[in-house]
Amino acid sequence: xxxxxxxxxxxxxxxxxxxxxxxxxxxxxxxxxxxxxxxxxxxxxxxxxxxxxxxxxxxxxxxxxxxxxxxxxxxxxxxxxxxxxxxxxxxxxxxxxxxxxxxxxxxxxxxxxxxxxxxxxxxxxxxxxxxxxxxxxxxxxxxxxxxxxxxxxxxxxxxxxxxxxxxxxxxxxxxxxxxxxxxxxxxxxxxxxxxxxxxxxxxxxxxxxxxxxxxxxxxxxxxxxxxxxxxxxxxxxxxxxxxxxxxxxxxxxxxxxxxxxxxxxxxxxxxxxxxxxxxxxxxxxxxxxxxxxxxxxxxxxxxxxxxxxxxxxxxxxxxxxxxxxxxxxxxxxxxxxxxxxxxxxxxxxxxxxxxxxxxxxxxxxxxxxxxxxxxxxxxxxxxxxxxxxxxxxxxxxxxxx
Ligand code: CTP
Numbered sequence: 001x002x003x004x005x006x007x008x009x010x011x012x013x014x015x016x017x018x019x020x021x022x023x024x025x026x027x028x029x030x031x032x033x034x035x036x037x038x039x040x041x042x043x044x045x046x047x048x049x050x051x052x053x054x055x056x057x058x059x060x061x062x063x064x065x066x067x068x069x070x071x072x073x074x075x076x077x078x079x080x081x082x083x084x085x086x087x088x089x090x091x092x093x094x095x096x097x098x099x100x101x102x103x104x105x106x107x108x109x110x111x112x113x114x115x116x117x118x119x120x121x122x123x124x125x126x127x128x129x130x131x132x133x134x135x136x137x138x139x140x141x142x143x144x145x146x147x148x149x150x151x152x153x154x155x156x157x158x159x160x161x162x163x164x165x166x167x168x169x170x171x172x173x174x175x176x177x178x179x180x181x182x183x184x185x186x187x188x189x190x191x192x193x194x195x196x197x198x199x200x201x202x203x204x205x206x207x208x209x210x211x212x213x214x215x216x217x218x219x220x221x222x223x224x225x226x227x228x229x230x231x232x233x234x235x236x237x238x239x240x241x242x243x244x245x246x247x248x249x250x251x252x253x254x255x256x257x258x259x260x261x262x263x264x265x266x267x268x269x270x271x272x273x274x275x276x277x278x279x280x281x282x283x284x285x286x287x288x289x290x291x292x293x294x295x296x297x298x299x300x301x302x303x304x305x306x307x308x309x310x311x312x313x314x315x316x317x318x319x320x321x322x323x324x325x326x327x328x329x330x331x332x333x334x335x336x337x338x339x340x341x342x343x344x345x346x347x348x349x350x351x352x353x354x355x356x357x358x359x360x361x362x363x364x365x366x367x368x369x370x371x372x373x374x375x376x377x378x379x380x381x382x383x384x385x386x387x388x389x390x391x392x393x394x395x396x397x398x399x400x401x
Contacts, residue, residue: 009036013087015046020170042091080115086173088119094108099144188229192232193232193273196263196274199213227245269321274310283304326350337352353370
């Protein structure tokens with residue numbers, strides 16, 4: 001009962017994802033929370049107050065000017081008599097109101113009147129999510145101290161379109177609520193960490209580049225897991241389609257050289273976890289114009305130059321972090337190659353995995369890893385990348401304690 005006795009005000013706004021809020025209510029209550037729902041007029045077009053009330057076992061608040069609602073608790077008490085407000089789904093419209101301090105219905109008024117933590121689970125069409133106006137509003141709300149969970153990438157409920165905009169799953173929202181409510185175990189409080197994630201893109205010319213299949217899922221999950229344990233995390237990410245993890249400073253880069261500069265800029269740090277699939281080579285001479293086909297001359301030669309090895313640089317740096325972790329993406333001899341990398345790169349731990357295409361690890365959501373240290377090899381079972389991240393953050397915290 002991780003949420004026992006917690007009072008949660010759930011603001012449901014008008015998006016198709018409102019149907020998932022019914023499950024969210026159930027999940028929150030299963031964990032012991034009391035849920036008081038507030039619905040916007042839009043939400044009531046998608047799910048009925050009857051269904052929401054049946055699942056939450058109580059009154060559903062809908063109207064700012066209802067004498068009955070005002071006599072019951074009143075909008076100011078509604079805004080304050082709770083431990084956390086969750087807005088799920090949060091539409092682009094409601095976020096715009098929140099970012100601008102509008103109070104024109106019960107939901108927006110409660111959100112303006114509250115002094116409680118607010119967790120926002122956006123849900124909208126990918127174009128609306130990426131619109132400059134929404135980006136500004138999200139940035140404003142983050143600066144105002146609100147927390148976000150999602151949106152995730154995937155197919156939209158309305159079909160046909162894919163991209164960032166799907167509401168986080170109910171259990172992800174529950175986990176984010178648990179994190180916010182429980183000051184939690186913070187063994188990495190006061191520690192600084194730098195994490196690399198994703199691929200790098202090495203330009204061939206202004207329109208082409210060399211890349212790899214890394215999705216950034218594992219690196220992003222590790223950054224989030226370290227932050228969850230209280231670390232002050234800088235995530236240096238190559239080009240990925242993932243949302244920024246919560247509570248993490250994100251520096252976006254394209255090339256290996258930029259990644260190295262950003263990592264060095266994040267020193268001193270106590271922890272370095274280098275997860276990025278850094279391209280080993282870049283094109284030696286930069287082509288500032290698009291390379292054209294010349295009839296009769298065949299393909300142009302591509303001369304490559306070696307990129308800096310970021311992990312090796314950090315592992316041998318004068319300001320070497322106390323714990324340096326690298327990954328080893330292998331398709332054969334996983335353990336032997338991992339041991340060689342541990343030594344050559346000056347790491348304390350190499351997390352080795354088999355990225356042969358049949359494992360589906362590269363770009364997938366699961367991972368089977370072996371932990372290689374000077375002391376030996378430990379094999380973990382097949383886990384989700386989030387679980388690997390959580391365990392690894394725990395391993396690092398123990399090593400530092
Ligand atoms: N790494 C890095 N900078 C590079 C190459 C790799 O920081 N230029 C890091 C990766 O982030 C990872 C570790 O080194 O933590 C091992 O990466 P991997 O690609 O498995 O090894 P490489 O050193 O590139 O060796 P090879 O490709 O020959 O296996």
